[in-house]
Amino acid sequence: MVNQKLVGFEVKRIRADFPILDRETQPGIPVIYLDSTASSQKPIAVIEAMNVFYRRSNANIHRGVHTLAEEATALYEEAREKIAKFINAPAAKQLIYTRNTTESINLVAHTWARANLKSGDMVILTEMEHHSNLVPWQMLKSERGIRLEFITVTEEGLLDLDSYRSLLDQNPKLVSFTHMSNVLGTINPAEEIIRLAHEHGAVTLVDGAQSVPHFGVDVQKLDVDFLAFSAHKMVGPTGIGILYGKQDLLENMPPFLGGGDMIKSVHLQEFVANELPYKFEAGTPAIAEAVGFGAAVDYLTSVGMDAIAAHEHEITEYALERLEEVPGLNVFGPNSQDKGGVAAFTFDDLHPHDIAQILDRDGIAVRAGHHCAQPLHEKFGVRATTRASFYLYNTKEEVDKLIEGLYKVKEVFN
Amino acid sequence: MVNQKLVGFEVKRIRADFPILDRETQPGIPVIYLDSTASSQKPIAVIEAMNVFYRRSNANIHRGVHTLAEEATALYEEAREKIAKFINAPAAKQLIYTRNTTESINLVAHTWARANLKSGDMVILTEMEHHSNLVPWQMLKSERGIRLEFITVTEEGLLDLDSYRSLLDQNPKLVSFTHMSNVLGTINPAEEIIRLAHEHGAVTLVDGAQSVPHFGVDVQKLDVDFLAFSAHKMVGPTGIGILYGKQDLLENMPPFLGGGDMIKSVHLQEFVANELPYKFEAGTPAIAEAVGFGAAVDYLTSVGMDAIAAHEHEITEYALERLEEVPGLNVFGPNSQDKGGVAAFTFDDLHPHDIAQILDRDGIAVRAGHHCAQPLHEKFGVRATTRASFYLYNTKEEVDKLIEGLYKVKEVFN
Amino acid sequence: MDDLYREQIIERYKEPHYRGHLDPNDIQFEDDNPLCGDHIEITLRVDKDDKVVEAAFDGHGCAISQSSADLLVESIHGKALDEIKSMNKDAVLDLLGIELGHVRLKCALLSLKVLKAGVYGLGEANDDLVA
Amino acid sequence: MDDLYREQIIERYKEPHYRGHLDPNDIQFEDDNPLCGDHIEITLRVDKDDKVVEAAFDGHGCAISQSSADLLVESIHGKALDEIKSMNKDAVLDLLGIELGHVRLKCALLSLKVLKAGVYGLGEANDDLVA
Numbered sequence A, B: 001m002v003n004q005k006l007v008g009f010e011v012k013r014i015r016a017d018f019p020i021l022d023r024e025t026q027p028g029i030p031v032i033y034l035d036s037t038a039s040s041q042k043p044i045a046v047i048e049a050m051n052v053f054y055r056r057s058n059a060n061i062h063r064g065v066h067t068l069a070e071e072a073t074a075l076y077e078e079a080r081e082k083i084a085k086f087i088n089a090p091a092a093k094q095l096i097y098t099r100n101t102t103e104s105i106n107l108v109a110h111t112w113a114r115a116n117l118k119s120g121d122m123v124i125l126t127e128m129e130h131h132s133n134l135v136p137w138q139m140l141k142s143e144r145g146i147r148l149e150f151i152t153v154t155e156e157g158l159l160d161l162d163s164y165r166s167l168l169d170q171n172p173k174l175v176s177f178t179h180m181s182n183v184l185g186t187i188n189p190a191e192e193i194i195r196l197a198h199e200h201g202a203v204t205l206v207d208g209a210q211s212v213p214h215f216g217v218d219v220q221k222l223d224v225d226f227l228a229f230s231a232h233k234m235v236g237p238t239g240i241g242i243l244y245g246k247q248d249l250l251e252n253m254p255p256f257l258g259g260g261d262m263i264k265s266v267h268l269q270e271f272v273a274n275e276l277p278y279k280f281e282a283g284t285p286a287i288a289e290a291v292g293f294g295a296a297v298d299y300l301t302s303v304g305m306d307a308i309a310a311h312e313h314e315i316t317e318y319a320l321e322r323l324e325e326v327p328g329l330n331v332f333g334p335n336s337q338d339k340g341g342v343a344a345f346t347f348d349d350l351h352p353h354d355i356a357q358i359l360d361r362d363g364i365a366v367r368a369g370h371h372c373a374q375p376l377h378e379k380f381g382v383r384a385t386t387r388a389s390f391y392l393y394n395t396k397e398e399v400d401k402l403i404e405g406l407y408k409v410k411e412v413f414n
Numbered sequence C, D: 001m002d003d004l005y006r007e008q009i010i011e012r013y014k015e016p017h018y019r020g021h022l023d024p025n026d027i028q029f030e031d032d033n034p035l036c037g038d039h040i041e042i043t044l045r046v047d048k049d050d051k052v053v054e055a056a057f058d059g060h061g062c063a064i065s066q067s068s069a070d071l072l073v074e075s076i077h078g079k080a081l082d083e084i085k086s087m088n089k090d091a092v093l094d095l096l097g098i099e100l101g102h103v104r105l106k107c108a109l110l111s112l113k114v115l116k117a118g119v120y121g122l123g124e125a126n127d128d129l130v131a
């Protein structure tokens, strides 16, 4: 029944790269990890890149002349170049290292937005945003009195582009939206949204936390102004993310955090900011993590983003099919055509925590809660969902185990 | 001549814990790492803690029910408890994970200071501050019109407490100063500075980037309001630091970055902030790095902070003695009594870059530049210095090699 | 799964003994678990000696949060408010008879947090109450 | 150390051939290396065909930054401004004849950055000039 073979993609070989997949969270059962949307697992190549960095090349960067400092600096900057290439950025200096997607978005809110938005100015978001792309703007709203408007989400979980068009007529300054919903799995038509925004003179920010890890994202093709993403969701380490920005925007933004490295010169009473990208990187950055991020991008590139997307699509299609068979189970979001590898569902009136906990007894790791998208859950009239998500290392067999597990959950509560 | 034995401290055993110390940056010469003030090296225990985390327990935290998420959450929070104990904090929730010292200070500048300081309010700093404790306040000065005043540094490199007392009479709102200078090595009388500040109703912030790694720091004994430090300078990983704060201050501060985890609830137009410490930790944090930080604190504790301080003191005393013998060499800062393990010097009119580069050819890693303390260098009338710094793994033999190297530098330029 | 979802927990979840809202009451408090939106309200009636004579809980949530609320409310009948103030997380874990990780602990302890915040007369509940 | 601090570099550092400030001049530009505070000023005189007839540098810094400035200035005598615009980092590295890491590269390229910013007539120098 299960077809393990995929064109150009040997999932067994991939799985061998991820040591944690052998971990038995329950005796005798290697973990079935269906929680990559929250954070992905890491291949040996990434873990070892950091291990080797700490054992061979560790030192602080940029201001060091000695060999270790030179090596660390080179590795840190080479990683930036790899990541720039991965998203087809015109220049590596347009990539700012941050902690995660959240900090990337906050950076824009603190610098570009505070320099450019005034009371009454309108920011367009969507009803399917992660809290990371809501709270920073709500904070600016209470500080500045900007106006937040939301592109409606339809019953099937798609953005209602008519509602977008009517908002565009009200002179928005910024359109900030997720490339892919971490709950519905919806892949939004980013290119079109951005084109329309630009036609109306608005700047655009794409939350790429779920897109960059899962399919090829080309910032020049998108023509996006800002793109935010996290390493930990794309087989990279925790503690590091990226903000990409168009050069003229970044150059005209005031700095964010103040301190070492982001300066050209400092006197007691004033400072002169440094060039890009250092202007936005204050203090000792996440050096080993940058090295790990570079290795992650190498890994994904070597597998191939198209192959990864195709694999995920096949698994997701299969999962949706199988989940549909389960009585009382309701998956949110569009069908597999417009959908990434995410299946968030309700199951009778069972509480997602209970579902997740009982699945865990069979080694199946899924997430339960509002997945940092509380307004979206409110919209659909549920407090929480159970979410299974898929990445390059998942298999149809694992989907089968999930289905079996769900039937067991039902038994416990009957 | 060289006395390797130290009471209660076997430096050979310590060195065996740091794999990078075997690295030959020049053929046949294991690196002589005298740059720990910029960033320390990491023991196997720290590297392995992160390695094992990624291979066994990696998952996103806080909102996960499955075993990996539970383990990751527990490890993340246990690390916070270890670090809290290390600085004798009343409660772990008073420790906010940040990227580094720089972000910790910026966090205070963005939240406490923006909520409490208005135009004309005075902030006292010192002339020996690292850029991290200058630029955030300069940014607030241009935004808000606060006033910055500086405790003078004497010729020997000590804080002039008379200048401090006269500033205190002008009703300062905040006194923010480094516990130990990263250039002069001066260990400032933090307890007294804080007591005087409190007598005058000012809040205090200590930049502990150089103190917490090198000697026992007890926040309750200091009675400090905020303490900032970085893991990477205390045998821990890059990408993580701490802001400690008194509970009532932290509770009354507005949040900093907005996003997941820092919220109690989110609606489309507004959010409710979470409890401490999560209120200040937006988005997926540096999870593996927290685990590594916990291991670093375990390691330092197992060696003993008093033993570490004593060892450094002995090495530093020896180094100062030997450096003094070198004609044309001038070490900045106090003598070894008030001095941590730092020797920043000028050497004739040789450029620090040239000195550092030529020393590197003998495997000796020192730093050259203004060490992110440009105003201090201006004060002493030099653009840059060469800095050798010492930590628990350094030996007197390494000091001897430094001295030999310096004589060679002189030869090259003669 | 049986050790975790012990029969008692499932039973109490499906058919709680003390679900309801006392009106009038002497003490009332409610709170959410921000991690999942689970909600617990507890209402108490006390006698002149500050002993609990009647108690009930209401709300929604997972089996752990709801069954522990039911078991907790049962256990405090006849208890003095001062005794309640000194209860800690072990009280709830003893009632449940299972071990819980960091995240699920919050589910289990929500009812105790609500109860103690009510008894102390606090404006807001906090995690220190169930440390 | 000899390969790095080649004799020529040390010599040029100790006794530069083109240190000075041309006054009057047709092109003048100066900039710092923020990593270390090294400073380079370059002044040029050009003829009616936009060819460099005279050039000098001034400033302070390490052996690498100063000797590369001296060698660079020497190399542009007689060059057309358009030729200078198309110079890149390899030109300087060829003059020095050594390999340099990321940090020291900035020292070596400061003079080229200053030169090109001056020739282009920019308000501010940037790293793209020496990419």
Ligand SMILES: Cc1ncc(COP(=O)(O)O)c(C=O)c1O
Binding pocket: A260, A282, A283, A284, A285, B037, B038, B100, B101, B102, B103, B130, B132, B133, B178, B180, B181, B182, B207, B209, B210, B230, B372
């Ligand atoms: C005294 C002092 N403060 C602050 C810092 C900044 O630390 P970080 O770069 O980890 O933010 C340093 C380290 O360079 C330091 O020595």
Ligand SMILES: Cc1ncc(COP(=O)(O)O)c(C=O)c1O
Binding pocket: A037, A038, A100, A101, A102, A103, A130, A132, A133, A178, A180, A181, A182, A207, A209, A210, A230, A372, B260, B282, B283, B284, B285
């Ligand atoms: C769509 C989306 N945006 C933003 C985020 C936040 O990412 P991070 O926690 O790495 O900042 C996430 C991940 O949870 C996400 O799925």
